[in-house]
Structure formats: C-alpha cells, structure tokens
Amino acid sequence: MNVNEIISIIIILAAVFAYINHRWIKWPPTIGIMVLSLACSLLLVIFGNSHSLLSENAVKLAASIDFQDVLMNFMLSFLLFAGAIHIDAGKLKKERWPILILSTLGILISTFFVGGAVWLLFGWFHLDIPFIYCLLFGSLISPTDPIAVLAILKQAKIPSSLELKISGESLFNDGVAVVIFITIAEAARSGGADVSAISIGKLFLQEAVGGLLFGALLGYVGYYAVKSIDDYKVEVLITLAMVMGGYMIASHLHISGPLAMVVAGIITGNKVSDEVLSDLSRDYLGKFWELIDEILNAVLFLLIGLEMLIIKVNPTILIIGAICILIVLLARWLSVWFPMLLLRYKLNFEKHAVAILTWGGLRGGLSVALALSLSPEMHRDEFVLVTYMIVIFSILVQGLSIGPLVKRLQKI
Template sequence: MSTSSILSITIILTAIFAYINHRIIKWPPTIGIMILSLISSIVLVALGNLGFVFHQKAVELVSAIDFQDVLMNFMLSFLLFAGAVHINARKLKKERLHVLVLSTLGILISTSLVGGLVWLLFGLFHLVVPFIYCLIFGALISPTDPIAVLAILKEAKIPSTLELKISGESLFNDGVAVVIFMTLVDVAHSGTADISVISVGKLFLQEAAGGMLFGAILGYLGYYALRSINDYKVEVLITLAICMGGYFVAGHLHVSGPLAMVVAGIITGNKVKDEVLSDTSRDYLGKFWELIDEILNAVLFLLIGLEMLVIKINLTLCIIGLICILIVLLARLISVYIPVRLLRRKIIFEKHTVLMLTWGGLRGGLSVALALSLGTKMYRDGFVLITYIIVLFSILVQGLTIGPLAKKLQTTNLPADE
C-alpha cells in the first residue's frame, strides 16, 4: 500500500472518529478517538474470525505503518515542540526544581522499581527474561504522557501550579526516559562486561546535556532569525525548520532530540513570542502549533487503537500485563512520593499532589513506540503486549477518572499529602 493511501485513510478515519466523538460521545478528543479506534479493531477481528476479507485489508493497512518510525522519527518532534511552545517559562521557572527532580530522579526510581519487580514477576511464571531487558522495559514504561488528561484537568479547575508540574514533568521526562532507554539498550547490546559506570554516565550526559544545549542553540538561532523579519508566513516556516531540521540534526550528533525540542520550544514560545513577534505573528504562530498538536495527537491515538489488529495475544502475558498495571502504579507512587518528601521544605505543594501526580501520570504512544523498537531477541512481542495493556488502562481508566477525582478531592476533607 502506498504512502499516500495510508496517509489518506488515516486522516479520513481520524476525522470520522473525531466527528462521532464530538457529536455523540463528547469525551476528550484523544480518548474518544482511541476508544472508537479500539472498538473498530475489535469488530474487525470478530469479522475476520467469521471469514470477512475486510479484516485482512485492515491488517495490511496497519502492518504497513511503522508505528515506531512514525512516532519516534516524525511525530515526537512536533508533539514535544508544540507542547513546549505553550509552556509559560516564567511559571515553569518557579517549578523548575520539582520538575527537574521528578523528570530525573523520579524516572530513575520508576525504571529501577518496575525493572526489578517485573523480573521477579516473570520468575513467578517460570519465564526466564534477563534483568537488563526488564530494566529496559522499566525505562520505556516510566515516562508519563499527560496529553489526554490536561484538558480534563483544566475543566476540573485544579491549581495552575499543579497543572504545570504535570505538563512540565512530562515534557522533560519523555526526553530523559528516551536517553535512559537508549543507554540501557546499548548496555544490552555491548554486554555488561564491557560497560562501566563511567562510560554509561558519559553516554547519558552526552545525550541529555548535549540535547538540552543543542536545543538552546536552536532556540536562539531561531530568535535571531525571527528578530530580523516581520512576516508571519516566513516566521511559521522558520519554526517548522527548527523543529524538523533540529530533530534530524540531533540524531546525527548523537544528542537527545526530544530534550532539544523541549528546550527549543520553550525558547520559541517565550523569548521569541514575547520579544520578537508582532501581535499578528504571535496569534498565527500560537494557533498553528496548537492545530499541529491537536491533529497529530488525534492521529497518534487512532494508531494506538488500530495497533490491536497486529499485536500478538498470549494469555499468560495478558495476565502478567494486568499485574504490571499495579506494578507501574506502585512505582509511580513511590517515584513521586520520594521527590516530594525530599523537596517539601523548599517547595509548597498543593493538596493531594502525590495522589494527583500518581493517577495523572498517564502512559501513551511513546511507551508503545519504544517497545516496538526493541529487537526480537529482547522479548519484543511480550513487552509490546504488556505495554499495550498498561497504556490502554492508563488512557481509558486513569484518563477518564482523573477529572472526577480532581473535583472530588477539592470538595472532600481527605488528609492532604505533601
């Protein structure tokens, strides 16, 4: 199937599901689209069991889409840049310590806990999976993705500082988690005998610090370029070049493209918009990236739902996946609680911060893409299925209940955490 056919069908399906959700279901767009996509996949599987040829055509369509390549090498740069453009740098600066600790120490704690507990869980089912592969799974399932929940949180009128903690953490921990994931994959390929703590640390610093430095360079290059013109069409085009070209170059420099996009997006969305752009350009730029964000998120969640058509189902792994939901939630709780306890003397936290950050830490397309990027010798099919189960629970259950939970916490007298 040609690329143009795949793209056309994907956009058509996304538009149809978005329309149905808007007129009938009225759930948050990304969740509504994903549920409709998931239901369609289940119906197609049922029709395939009855001998309908249409199921095979749908499987061919989904199989032709390289989800990992589409997300990691194309969509992720846009999603992170667009999200960062709308982050208020002044407010983020006030929350920087909490965001930094959560997106680094929190990810490391979660990766270690999930990796260790999943390794023990495989042992209980008499499945021998090397510990390093379980750590890799811990890294890919730890980053949070609040895209589907932010709109609900706004409706629930939670404190803006808590909303910023969730969005700020997610932007940075996506990049940090990708760096940790890639580092662990390199360790798995090279063998632990040839790897030292110093070499791992150097690789991590190169990817993380290098990515942030490169993002800052991109942001300021864009700033000086945009300062010399006043044409919204060219200005939008330059920001596109920063996003697409910067992510491409970051890959060749072996620095973190995701972190580069976050830093470049924050500079573009604040210093550039505040000091350089006219009111007209600022309006066009904001709406352009908001539209890009909404469209790509809709397509992303459609693809997550359709992936069910090609995922290999195994009953034992399904049971393990359901248990892993509890493991991931426990790891998230601990990885949030420890940083909050460490920072409580320096930062004033909102009521129920730990609970909201735990339940609002959704897993999304990034985790699925990272799982799909694993080699077959790294138990790829098993980890993909387990990841898919966790992501579905996260988006459908946590995503649909975080709003009511936020409202309930504001109207009850439950003891507040730090």
C-alpha cells in the same frame, strides 16, 4: 499500500472518529478517537473473518505503518514543540525543583522498582526472562508521556501549579528516560561488558545535556531570524524549519532531539512570542501550532487503537499485564512520594499533590514506540503486549477519571 493511500486512510478515519466523538460521545478528543479506533479493531479481531476483504485490508493497513518510526522520527518533534510553545517559562522556573527531581530521580526509582517487580512476576509464572530485559521494560514504561499528558490535562481542570508540574515533568523526563533506555539496551546487547560509569556519564552528557544546549541554540537562531522580519507566513515557516531541521540534525549528532524540541519550543513560546512578534503574527503562530497539535494527536491516538490488530495476544501475558498495571501505579506513587519527601522542607506542595501526580502520570505512545524498538531476543512480543495494556488503561481509566478525582479530593 503506498504512502499516499496510508496517509489518506488515516486522515479519513481520524476525521470520522473525531466527528463521531464530538457529535455524540463528547469525550476529550484524543480519548474518544482512540476508543473508537480500539473498538473497531477489537470488533474486527473478535467477529471479523480473517479472510474477508475488510479484515485483510485493516490488518494490511496496521502492518504497513511503522509506529515506532512514525512517532519517534516524525510526530514526536512536532508534538513536543507544540506542547512546549504554550508553557509559561516564568511559572516553569518557579516549579523547577519538583520538575527536575521528578524527571530524574523519579524515573530511576520507577525503572528499578518496575524492573525488579516484573522480573519476580514473570518468575512466578515460570517464564524465564533475564532481569536486564525486565529493567529495560521498567525504563520504557516509567516516563510519563508528554503527548498523552498535555492532550488530556487540557480537559481535566486540575490546579494550574499541579498541571505545570505534571506537564513540565512529562516534557523533560523524556530525555532522561531515553538515556536510561539506551544505556540498559546497550548493556543487554553487550552482556554488560562495555558499560561503565564513564560510558554512562558520556552518554548522558551527549544525549541530555547536548540536547538541552542544542535546543537553546536552535531557539535563539529562530529568535534572531524572526526578529529581523515581520511577515507571519515566513515566521511560521521558520518555526517549521526549526522543528524539522533541528530534529534531523540532532539525530545525526546523536543528541536528544526531544529535549532540543522542548527547549526550542519554550524559547519560541516565550522570548520570541513576547518580544519580537506582532499581534497578528502571534495569533497566527499560536493557532498554527495548536492545529498541528490537535491533528497529530488525533492521528497518534488513532494509530494506538489500530495497533491492536497486529499485537500478538497471549492469555498468560494478559494476566501478567493486568498485574503490571498495579505495579506501574505503585512505582509511580513511590517515584512521586519519595522526591516530595526530600523537597518538603524546601517547598510547599498542594493538598493531595501525591495522589493527583500519581494518577495524572499517564503513559502513552512513547512507551509503545520504545517497546516496539526492542529486538525479538529481548522478548519484544511479551513486553509490547504488557506495555499496550498499561497504556490503554492509563489513557482510558486514568485520563477519563483524573478530572472527577480532583473534584472529589478538593472536597475533602
């Protein structure tokens, strides 16, 4: 299949599934689309004849899509910018300490807890997977996914302060998680010989701090460019250039493109929108990025469902994956409870905050993309299947139940 055919089929399927969901199922769009995509994939796997034209073309379509490349090198920049542009910087500043601690210390706690528990779990099943690879899995499954979180929280109607904590954490923990993932991956490849505190510190400064500074620079370049004109068509084009050009430059500079997009998006959504845009331009810019967000989310969750067609299924790993769902939930609880324990003397937290933050910490396409980036010797097939199971549970079970959970807790 050529690129034009792949894009056309994906958009057609996303539109059909979105219509079916909106017309009859009436779930949050991202969840509804993923469920329909997943259901179709499962039906083809279970009942389809592997030699039938439909099954062959479906598998061919799924295999022709490099999910890791599409998400990490294209969609992620647009989705993070579109999510950040709607964040209120003033409210974000008030929640800065919980967001900072959750997106740093919380990630580390979860990474090491999951890594250790999964290593023991594989040992119980007599599968010899080195600890360093289990730790690598812990780093890729620990961050809450900003794409899944922002898409589903819109429908959950949780308290605004808690929603900001979850969405803010999910936007910023990406950079930290990627740094940890890259560091552990380098340690795994080199046997730990070339990894030191200095190299880790240098990598963190380059990726995370470099991404933050570059994002601020990008945001203010866009601010002064938009300030000098008054034409919504050109202003929208400038924001597109910021996202596409900025992410490309960040990858060449080896700094965190995702963090740069978050910072640039917050500046654009607050300083640019509030200070220099006319009412007409503000309306067009907001609706443009909202539309981009909705379309790409639909495509992303469709692709997550289609991945089922090409994932290698192993009965033993399915059992391990089911147990890992519980491990990841416990790790999430610890990574929320302990930071809040440290901050409770400085800040007041909402009632049932730990429970809501734990259940609202969704995993999504980012974890799948990182798992797919593993090499075969890092036990890629095993970790991809486990990651996929956790992501599906997170989006379907947690995503659909976070709203009812909040309502029930509010009555207690």
